[in-house]
Amino acid sequence: MRILNKKLAKMMVENPIKANVTTDSNKLYLYGDIGDYWNGVTLDDVKFTVNGMSKDQVTVHINSYGGDATEGVAIRNFLMNNFEKIDVVIDGIAASSASIIALCGQTLVMQTGTTYMIHNPWSGVFGNRTDLLREAKALESLEQSYRNVYMERFKGTEEELIELLDNESWLTAEEAEQLGFANDVVQETIEPEIDFESNLVASLLSKYAAKAKVDDDKPIETKPEAQEPEKNDEIKKPNTFLDNFTKAFSQYL
Numbered sequence: 676m677r678i679l680n681k682k683l684a685k686m687m688v689e690n691p692i693k694a695n696v697t698t699d700s701n702k703l704y705l706y707g708d709i710g711d712y713w714n715g716v717t718l719d720d721v722k723f724t725v726n727g728m729s730k731d732q733v734t735v736h737i738n739s740y741g742g743d744a745t746e747g748v749a750i751r752n753f754l755m756n757n758f759e760k761i762d763v764v765i766d767g768i769a770a771s772s773a774s775i776i777a778l779c780g781q782t783l784v785m786q787t788g789t790t791y792m793i794h795n796p797w798s799g800v801f802g803n804r805t806d807l808l809r810e811a812k813a814l815e816s817l818e819q820s821y822r823n824v825y826m827e828r829f830k831g832t833e834e835e836l837i838e839l840l841d842n843e844s845w846l847t848a849e850e851a852e853q854l855g856f857a858n859d860v861v862q863e864t865i866e867p868e869i870d871f872e873s874n875l876v877a878s879l880l881s882k883y884a885a886k887a888k889v890d891d892d893k894p895i896e897t898k899p900e901a902q903e904p905e906k907n908d909e910i911k912k913p914n915t916f917l918d919n920f921t922k923a924f925s926q927y928l
Contacts, residue, residue, distance in 0.1 A: 741771025
């Protein structure tokens with residue numbers, strides 16, 4: 676089962692993160708999409724890479740848009756079951772199933788300008804009514820499993836978490852810390868110029884972040900949107916699985 680939507684699909688095509696699993700001393704780097712379906716990081720990759728490492732402590736660095744939902748859970752559980760102490764650092768983005776992996780440790784540190792994104796699992800299926808109902812039931816079960824993981828950190832109620840997931844929430848480092856997902860921000864994060872579900876996030880921050888301060892008088896600077904290139908000016912890219920997948924399901928994204 677995969678987690679994907681129009682926004683993530685666009686990011687994965689236009690700004691791909693090369694799949695890479697490496698180690699440096701007691702550090703593990705998980706970069707790229709999650710799951711073999713995306714030609715990304717798999718549980719087997721992680722097992723092979725950490726073989727021979729000390730199991731006392733590991734720092735996991737993440738930069739991933741996510742991918743396969745169950746593979747993310749499997750990687751998280753493997754790390755939790757094989758290392759005594761885990762510290763997690765988000766170097767760029769931890770979205771979708773990667774946001775689940777990011778919660779494998781005792782600490783989660785977000786670098787300045789990084790992003791933490793959570794939403795409900797997404798799937799596509801062909802078949803008859805029974806097939807569709809079966810897939811819907813599987814999604815409901817997976818949604819609850821994901822909520823259980825998030826609720827271990829989230830400061831709010833499950834109903835508030837469901838609202839965040841239903842609205843697909845893109846959180847800054849400070850927002851993720853104030854809502855309980857992250858433990859620390861390396862440096863002060865600059866207020867984002869893009870509005871990521873600000874109304875919902877702001878209402879929860881005001882409730883659960885006692886130190887949150889809002890400067891209503893300070894104007895928010897915005898940049899003009901980048902002009903979309905004419906179709907004739909687009910650079911021809913070689914077709915990949917994700918290109919074909921996006922085209923096939925473009926009417927649903």
